[in-house]
Amino acid sequence: MENAGGYAGRLLRVDLTSGKIAVEELNWESARKFIGGRGYCTKVLFDEVPEGTDPLGPDNKVIYGTGPLTGTPVPGSGRHIMVTKSPATNLFADTYAGGHFAPEMKFAGYDFIVIEGKAPRPSYIAIYDENVKIRDATHLWGKTTWETETLLKEEVRDRRARVSVIGPAGENLSNLAIVQNDYYHQCARGGVGAVMGSKNLKAVVVRGEKSIKVARPKHLLNWLTDIEKTVQASMEFGVIPNRMKMGTPLTLNITNEVGVLPTKNFKYGDFEGASGIDGYAFRERVIADTACFACNLGCTKVTKAGKGPYAGAVVGGPEYETDALLGSNCGIDSIDAMIYANVLCDSLGIDTVGAGNVIAWAMECYEKGILTKNDTGGIELRFGSESAVFEMIKRIATREGLGDILARGVKQASDVIGQGSEKFAMHTKGLEYPAYRPGPVSPAWGLFYAITERGACHRRGWPTQIEKDKLEQFSTEGRAELVKRLYDQRIPWHCGLTCDIVVMFFGLNHAHAAISLSAVTGWDISEEEIQKLCERVASLVRAFNIREGATRLDDTLAPRSFEPDLRGKGKGKALTKEMLNTMLDEYYTLRGWDKNGVPSRDLLAELGIDDVAFELKKAGKTWTNKSKEVRSNEKDGCRQ
């Protein structure tokens, strides 16, 4: 297989234990099969991180990935992926961030960076084209993400260097720890920051001078013009308002109305104080708009808090997820408080989704008397208390008192606290729910959370509008097809690698993926091949989790999600376990998986990944008796 356009063609491998730095040629066969991003990185993880690896041990790996589209003028091509085995779920984790780090990796000449082992002391990796060094970071340990980024740019004497960094939360191995780049962009989910922290790795700094070769520039230019034409027609004033350019918090107005806005630890789907944190409240605090590399959508907004003790605080965000999880889900109705909470999370290196979720859970524990002032270190941990939220964020970062437990994420925290608190710990597979409440109003979100491999995930597709407008209410009808379709729509772009918000708002489809990927790589990639890529990637990621012991029983929801709604459109109705099972059956069938969600050897062979089938068989994790009997052994077929 020969070198193709778009790729830098090289993988950088850094062993922090030995200090060995190696540059490997890309595995072109893998590149052809998996393109890049989620596909390629997962294959590396599957091949190199064996079953049962301790996520926080030296054998786990952190993989930074780009794709052939990265750094080209394709819209949204400024995004990178990080893949690892998650300490929160003990399963596969992928997490993405925008900004400018990804193109800079390509400019430096690397499609992927694989980091393994554990450094003997706090370290950072400095990359300037061929010049790659592991450097001491003792002086940076304990510093905030923002301080570290600024100090590192000074240290490498290059204002244009791109920095990917952890905060104190990552150093302290919190399962909520993020990796942040370009000050305001986060690989936020799955605790990838803790994996970096466990390796004593504070940051990766990258700067490059190389250019990216596009194989068929004329084709790409024509496609870019076509896309511009199509997109602009649909964005025309008065026709479709360009919603995403308003920033993500306008989503809150929709979810509150639809009834899927997480409120008070997902008890309700609408919030009486929504107007305090909605898109319009947010908009009044915006002081600057900005955009990631090669993006003409530009959804990133910089805000400044206007009132309260935190007036003047400036942050990139709050995005909708932050706004909803730290806002309505904690009973808080002030956009200024959201801005400040966002400042704390970003600077300390904490996932705002996980933090909002676990703090709301703790608030409910406090409300129910499961946690007392004694446990909270004197904090009145009540819904609606801004100061309680701020204080808990800080303690999560430092792991002080209750913060040490919350830092583990809501699943592990509820395992520690017990007393029935597991019943309202809102997660799937150990990853906290993001800001859509699954339930009778949205079975589709229920299915999405159940089947996503990293645990409850909101970036595989956005079913809210279609489910509301086109599908029968309170029913499972059409959900499996919708979820698979949306999930698959994004796969080529998650491999490509571009931003899924751009994909959604520009309505990019598999034909677009085939054209743009063919133009950049020079391979002739058909739409059929793109569909096969989707099945291949979905089955590969699934296989990783299966090898780690995940079964159909893990494709489930938090117990609260099966309870009848207390108010709103779905009042008295429930998303039942039977409904979820129906959707799972349908989804597995659409994927060509068996009743236990296991891809057969034949399917894997057909997808060209026989080696994965072999590995699964070796691990005894194919069609086992256990999984065969799941449905008869467990009445409801989905574990909690």
Added chain:
Amino acid sequence: MENAGGYAGRLLRVDLTSGKIAVEELNWESARKFIGGRGYCTKVLFDEVPEGTDPLGPDNKVIYGTGPLTGTPVPGSGRHIMVTKSPATNLFADTYAGGHFAPEMKFAGYDFIVIEGKAPRPSYIAIYDENVKIRDATHLWGKTTWETETLLKEEVRDRRARVSVIGPAGENLSNLAIVQNDYYHQCARGGVGAVMGSKNLKAVVVRGEKSIKVARPKHLLNWLTDIEKTVQASMEFGVIPNRMKMGTPLTLNITNEVGVLPTKNFKYGDFEGASGIDGYAFRERVIADTACFACNLGCTKVTKAGKGPYAGAVVGGPEYETDALLGSNCGIDSIDAMIYANVLCDSLGIDTVGAGNVIAWAMECYEKGILTKNDTGGIELRFGSESAVFEMIKRIATREGLGDILARGVKQASDVIGQGSEKFAMHTKGLEYPAYRPGPVSPAWGLFYAITERGACHRRGWPTQIEKDKLEQFSTEGRAELVKRLYDQRIPWHCGLTCDIVVMFFGLNHAHAAISLSAVTGWDISEEEIQKLCERVASLVRAFNIREGATRLDDTLAPRSFEPDLRGKGKGKALTKEMLNTMLDEYYTLRGWDKNGVPSRDLLAELGIDDVAFELKKAGKTWTNKSKEVRSNEKDGCRQ
């Protein structure tokens, strides 16, 4: 000269008198010399519209122009130019609009559209690739711009058609009449809407299916990536806030502070009510962001009025110029009033700059008793009266009462009213001042207004920040060099054709122009050639005006601009006529023109436009005795 990349290669000529429609091959020699846009269109105007042509007669022409970059993915390439002989100035007029009309012209297969003659009845031109028709528009006459655009899209049964249209003001031959496309984008200056109206031409509708061939796609892609890299580095959060993405009204905060914000008919340079109409007030009314074709800056904001009798009014804007001229210059401090005034102007087809300027002048006439309630039709035409502004805008469109006089623009209106009102009629060459107050605080704006060929113009460069930060205060030092440099920076892009806001904010220079134009056309265009293009275009436009009788005496300012400032930083100081003359001398010298601002035959020959020299000589408009004696005959060397 062979066909080059980027161009459609064809010019569409429509004679409205005879109904003849012709498609001509592009004049490739002209294309090589003038690239496109301002350069090429001016050459057509110079060659085809003879000296002394009545701007509102059938012999005047309306020229729509694009350039080789139009419709490619080059940032800001969604802009078109309109060139004509202006009824406001009787001189050259160029005016530009963003949106999507320009790329659609190219997609239909035309670089330029030349419209001549006069239709026997209200008509519109419908273009769908080769299919070009002159159609009856009787049913559209009298309708607003917005109604017309919507009706025409229905009439041609194509939601994706692009429409360029005049409103009632154009039909009624107001010198303030605009031509508008894509609902919110305007070719606003010089009365080009009146020229269309005089031809009985209500609109041009265009839709095309062709693609644009880029000669060296690989070069273009590499350049696009390089630009993205450079630009993004300078836009990084915390380094340079991405100001333009906030929309243009943030400029008001700057000009008010610097002291060049037009206030109460340019009497002052700062406004006590600025906070009511500044960038932050504006920002609170934004309901959507949008972007022109291929723009990743996206400065267009859609706003909704929040208070007052006009609550709920929605418009694309108000841009800074609108906000300042209809706001501070009329003594109004309400952003909601600005939104509504913008709605009126856009829907009726009126230039907001010209309207704000002439209404403020009328307010001063009223204040001084030159106009009375008798003249105004009962309107209390006082500074600060929102309802007076609204009413006058409507009357300008319908030419009712005083509106009939104001509709002529401030120069011709003050000629009619007399009584010393000419002394505070704020224009150069007959075109109303835009929203920067020339004076002791800003001699650079004075020079810009004096030398721009269409009359006082704000889009040839933006000297405000550099003049404030880098040049000696209250001095002429460095202004001529600055004005020429900024003016020339934009020329290749005004020919290219891309947006000058993008050029300014991305810091695009002649090297960038040479690379991108070479990549698109396939010609080897050097930086030196770009500089020569600048001199060629500047001298050609100058030559058009000279042939029409303009002299150095027309390169002047309104009398008020030579009076000492009444308050602010420049209090008691003045921009004197001597200062302007010094700057003019320096500017002409930098251009290689003589003391009268006339390019010599040698210069024109060196620039490869001997034919222009020949025409000037034929018209007796080269170094004449009259112009030779200007400086001795008139004490101050600049006419008022």
